[in-house]
Amino acid sequence: MTTQRTISHAEWLAEADRRFGKDQHKWRFVCPACGHIASIDDWKRAGAETGEVAFSCVGRHAKEPRDAFGKGPGPCNYAGGGLFRLNPVTVRFDDGTDHTVFEFAPMEDVAQEPASAPASAPAPKLSAVELAVLGDIAADRSPWSSDRKRHITTKAVKSLTTKGALRIVADADGYLVEVVTAAGRAALAGGR
CATH class of the missing domain: 1.10.10 (Arc Repressor Mutant, subunit A)
Known part of the structure; x- marks a missing residue:
């Protein structure tokens, strides 16, 4: 069961920067229905509207997504604004409005280069x-x-x-x- 939490917009942005860096396209979120992890780039490539990012599963744009409450791997067809509202994070904006979103992907699930990796690594010889x-x-x-x-x-x-x-x-x-x-x-x- 996912814990519900409310966070200010500024705190949410700071948490995303800490986890993933300033490039918002690399920020990753977990669908609360199927557990699929997707980045903002994934939603963009799928053709999603901006408001769907971290609100509805990226699978809604797949040819054959699994059912949101079905079995098997995601992505699924979960919609954040549907009958069952599972989005665990409420982001509160300065004007008092709230927007519910997916939780960020756990740090251990973020595939990144090690911090010690050189910016310009030597290119290996490849066939x-x-x-x-x-x-x-x-x-x-x-x-x-x-x-x-x-x-x-x-x-x-x-x-x-x-x-x-x-x-x-x-x-x-x-x-x-x-x-x-x-x-x-x-x-x-x-x-x-």
Whole structure:
């Protein structure tokens, strides 16, 4: 069961900055119905209106979202303004109005580069297949559904991880997520 809380708009912004930094597009929230974690960028890519961000699940824009109160992984079709209002955080603005939103993603579920990572990491030498797979991941395209054979993609992902161009982390639902590192971005920029 999620705890309800009320927070001022200024406190909410400060908490988001502390967790995720100043780039609001990287802020991440947890759907109270299905537990899916999405960033503001995820809602934007899905075609959501600004008012839907952290208010209704990003799954409302998916082709086949799971039912908000169904079983299985999200995202789902939960709408914050529907009959069941589950949004756990009430943000109180200076003018006295309130807006209910999703809770921020827990810190341990935020895939970020370590603070010690150099801003301009050296680019590892990558093969054409490794570059193609890394490019798919960086562009949020699934490398597994491309024309490449699954075993080639698996070998490339393993190699990219070994070379430091890619990290594999678990999201809140336990699914593995590929994260392109600073070295991987440098390799993509250099095309090598």
